[in-house]
Amino acid sequence: MTTLTIDGQKVQVEQGATILQAALKAKIHIPTLCYLSEVQAIGACRVCLVEVEGNRALQAACVFPATEGIVVITNNERVRKARKFSVEMLISNHPMDCLTCARNLNCELQKIAEELGVREVRFPGEKSKGGIDELSPSIRRDQGKCILCRRCVTVCQNIQTVTALFAQGRGFETKVGPAYDESINDIACTNCGQCSLVCPVGAITEKSSIDDVWDALSDPSKFVVVQDAPAVRAALGEEFGYPPGTLVTGKMLAAVRKLGFDRVFDTNFTADLTIIEEGNELIKRIKEGGTLPLITSCSPGWIKFIEHFYPDLLPHLSTCKSPQQMLGALAKTYYAEKEGINPKDMVVVSVMPCTAKKFECDRPEMTDSGYKDVDYVLTTRELARMIKQAGIEFNKLEDGEYDAPMGEYTGAATLFGATGGVMEAALRTAYEVLTGKTLENLDFIGVRGLKGIKEAIVPVEGVGDVKVAVAHGLGNARKLMERLKEGTADYHFIEVMACPGGCVGGGGQPIPVNYEIRQLRAEALYQEDRDMPRRKSHENPAVTRLYEEFLKTPLGEKSHHLLHTKYKARGV
Amino acid sequence: MSDTDTNHECVCAQLSEEELYPRLELIIEEHRNKPHELIMALHKAQNLFGYLPRKVQQMVAEGLKVSLNEIYGVITFYSFFSTVPKGRHSVKVCLGTACYVRGGQQTLEKVGKELGAKVGDTTEDRRYSLDVVRCIGACGLAPAMLVDDDVYGRVKSTKIMEILDQYK
Numbered sequence: 086m087t088t089l090t091i092d093g094q095k096v097q098v099e100q101g102a103t104i105l106q107a108a109l110k111a112k113i114h115i116p117t118l119c120y121l122s123e124v125q126a127i128g129a130c131r132v133c134l135v136e137v138e139g140n141r142a143l144q145a146a147c148v149f150p151a152t153e154g155i156v157v158i159t160n161n162e163r164v165r166k167a168r169k170f171s172v173e174m175l176i177s178n179h180p181m182d183c184l185t186c187a188r189n190l191n192c193e194l195q196k197i198a199e200e201l202g203v204r205e206v207r208f209p210g211e212k213s214k215g216g217i218d219e220l221s222p223s224i225r226r227d228q229g230k231c232i233l234c235r236r237c238v239t240v241c242q243n244i245q246t247v248t249a250l251f252a253q254g255r256g257f258e259t260k261v262g263p264a265y266d267e268s269i270n271d272i273a274c275t276n277c278g279q280c281s282l283v284c285p286v287g288a289i290t291e292k293s294s295i296d297d298v299w300d301a302l303s304d305p306s307k308f309v310v311v312q313d314a315p316a317v318r319a320a321l322g323e324e325f326g327y328p329p330g331t332l333v334t335g336k337m338l339a340a341v342r343k344l345g346f347d348r349v350f351d352t353n354f355t356a357d358l359t360i361i362e363e364g365n366e367l368i369k370r371i372k373e374g375g376t377l378p379l380i381t382s383c384s385p386g387w388i389k390f391i392e393h394f395y396p397d398l399l400p401h402l403s404t405c406k407s408p409q410q411m412l413g414a415l416a417k418t419y420y421a422e423k424e425g426i427n428p429k430d431m432v433v434v435s436v437m438p439c440t441a442k443k444f445e446c447d448r449p450e451m452t453d454s455g456y457k458d459v460d461y462v463l464t465t466r467e468l469a470r471m472i473k474q475a476g477i478e479f480n481k482l483e484d485g486e487y488d489a490p491m492g493e494y495t496g497a498a499t500l501f502g503a504t505g506g507v508m509e510a511a512l513r514t515a516y517e518v519l520t521g522k523t524l525e526n527l528d529f530i531g532v533r534g535l536k537g538i539k540e541a542i543v544p545v546e547g548v549g550d551v552k553v554a555v556a557h558g559l560g561n562a563r564k565l566m567e568r569l570k571e572g573t574a575d576y577h578f579i580e581v582m583a584c585p586g587g588c589v590g591g592g593g594q595p596i597p598v599n600y601e602i603r604q605l606r607a608e609a610l611y612q613e614d615r616d617m618p619r620r621k622s623h624e625n626p627a628v629t630r631l632y633e634e635f636l637k638t639p640l641g642e643k644s645h646h647l648l649h650t651k652y653k654a655r656g657v
Numbered sequence: 658m659s660d661t662d663t664n665h666e667c668v669c670a671q672l673s674e675e676e677l678y679p680r681l682e683l684i685i686e687e688h689r690n691k692p693h694e695l696i697m698a699l700h701k702a703q704n705l706f707g708y709l710p711r712k713v714q715q716m717v718a719e720g721l722k723v724s725l726n727e728i729y730g731v732i733t734f735y736s737f738f739s740t741v742p743k744g745r746h747s748v749k750v751c752l753g754t755a756c757y758v759r760g761g762q763q764t765l766e767k768v769g770k771e772l773g774a775k776v777g778d779t780t781e782d783r784r785y786s787l788d789v790v791r792c793i794g795a796c797g798l799a800p801a802m803l804v805d806d807d808v809y810g811r812v813k814s815t816k817i818m819e820i821l822d823q824y825k
Contacts, residue, residue, distance in 0.1 A: 251726040251727045252730050252734070263726045264726045272725075
């Protein structure tokens with residue numbers, strides 16, 4: 086332990102802690118901007134400056150080690166002026182179009198300028214040239230707004246191991262982006278959107294589809310269907326002041342109905358369906374000696390990652406489309422037929438915790454219904470914006486409900502939103518299908534939680550030990566793929582989610598996201614699972630009916646045509 | 658070490674770029690899968706080609722397991738690296754503090770005018786490349802400039818053409 090003094094208060098911290106961590110422990114607030122807990126501490130922005138006795142210059146608290154006996158002052162004239170000066174310098178090169186910015190009222194630069202009392206722009210000098218990259222269907226980058234904090238670079242390189250973004254050039258000319266100023270649409274970017282979650286300003290956001298969705302809703306000739314992924318209901322409330330981890334399913338359903346959607350379906354319905362299809366695929370591969378381990382295919386960021394970086398391993402991927410795409414394909418075939426709606430007039434909108442889903446729905450192969458299976462994807466953040474635009478008082482809404490038949494779901498499906506959830510749902514079903522016995526304890530605790538790579542062995546009578554692994558965050562996925570290449574990953578089944586924490590921490594979720602918030606959102610989903618009357622995908626009666634009326638059999642001809650897909654190798 | 662990699666002298670004038678790639682392979686081999694040796698590998702590659710074309714960056718990226726985006730970031734950060742072909746002679750005008758206050762900027766403008774080139778450019782005949790450096794440790798001789806490895810101190814505008822003309 087190390088003892089130091091901050092503002093006259095003695096603080097004891099672990100060896101290796103920083104002044105910032107020590108101050109946090111002593112409940113002394115030091116403002117920060119480029120620093121982001123769990124992501125980076127690089128002392129770049131000079132906002133967390135403090136005075137350390139004996140040091141001539143002010144020091145960045147986020148990187149300065151809390152050494153024995155040092156005396157730190159966090160609040161005096163010199164410190165306040167220096168912090169304010171740092172922010173004024175950042176602002177001098179900022180477009181200041183706050184009123185029309187996607188991050189208006191949720192911007193860290195705005196917040197820090199307010200906190201430090203910046204009331205004038207003292208340095209109206211030259212501004213960086215900037216440039217907007219909006220070629221990607223998922224991510225929009227506005228370089229003029231970038232404050233060069235490097236959070237996106239760090240998250241992309243260290244956590245996702247993609248390194249699609251890097252600081253290019255030096256000094257005033259520095260820009261963050263790919264080599265040769267290319268669009269992220271043209272390089273090995275997975276569209277995971279983690280950069281948009283950590284961006285303190287409006288420099289990286291999702292590419293918005295709000296206008297397209299309003300247009301569809303305003304068009305009387307269109308039958309507009311919406312589906313929402315499980316992680317959305319566990320996070321949307323945060324946009325309306327609810328604490329993280331509040332499940333707002335009922336209010337969300339009431340809100341989307343007020344927005345004017347004709348039918349409200351649940352991606353959970355096709356999550357249950359995915360378990361049936363993917364579960365059968367797994368059983369088939371085990372019994373017939375197919376490529377193992379089987380790897381999940383729900384996460385479009387992960388799919389693009391493996392297509393870019395591990396094309397040799399593509400045969401391991403499940404051929405199942407993601408639940409979003411399955412629902413779109415079924416809405417425009419099964420449901421359209423059933424209701425006598427011309428699929429040409431149907432518009433399917435998804436609300437997803439995800440930016441990569443926007444790219445996924447644009448994939449040319451995702452048209453098996455004869456139309457674009459999913460027309461538009463909104464992130465959780467975009468849905469919240471639409472609800473606000475419509476003047477809906479979210480907090481006062483009476484709970485709404487899903488429409489039949491594709492609104493019915495089990496607890497297993499809702500788990501898809503948290504890392505390990507697909508695995509847990511699959512194990513519940515695979516166990517019962519393989520053994521013909523009822524599973525007593527439904528909770529597979531070993532695959533839950535935020536450990537980077539989780540492993541479990543499930544003894545299944547008649548099959549032996551089923552070995553599974555779960556990775557979340559693409560850096561962890563990469564570790565597993567390297568082991569697979571070396572031949573040291575002898576699992577039957579692997580679940581991969583591109584985002585840390587799984588979809589609850591997805592790139593389209595409310596900002597901020599951190600370790601604690603991911604945990605709280607996941608806990609909300611586990612709670613919903615516990616409260617559900619049915620908790621196993623194969624017990625979803627609407628899915629059973631779908632097979633009877635339409636698909637006939639898992640992995641059958643119709644399934645093959647509508648619910649399964651192919652992947653392609655992409656260069657790096 | 659083979660003769661190709663003992664001394665990574667620029668041989669770009671004698672060999673075509675295509676003929677240099679097998680030599681680049683040898684350099685990459687020395688640093689294969691070692692991302693932390695990126696700058697060393699780029700240094701050698703630039704000595705070989707005289708600059709770092711995109712294809713070279715891509716090969717280094719693949720060999721060292723570093724993203725092209727990072728490599729380009731490193732190259733554009735360090736002024737020593739260049740993504741455009743360099744001339745036979747490098748002209749570097751110092752704009753360190755001492756040189757700057759003693760007229761380095763005017764020296765630079767004059768050199769640029771004489772060569773018809775902007776900073777970072779190479780003349781059309783590929784005879785000269787013009788760059789700026791920040792302090793070459795010759796502050797006592799400010800304003801200073803470098804042509805290849807030769808240092809010129811107390812550079813006067815009137816003498817610049819005379820200096821440059823020596824380099825054919």
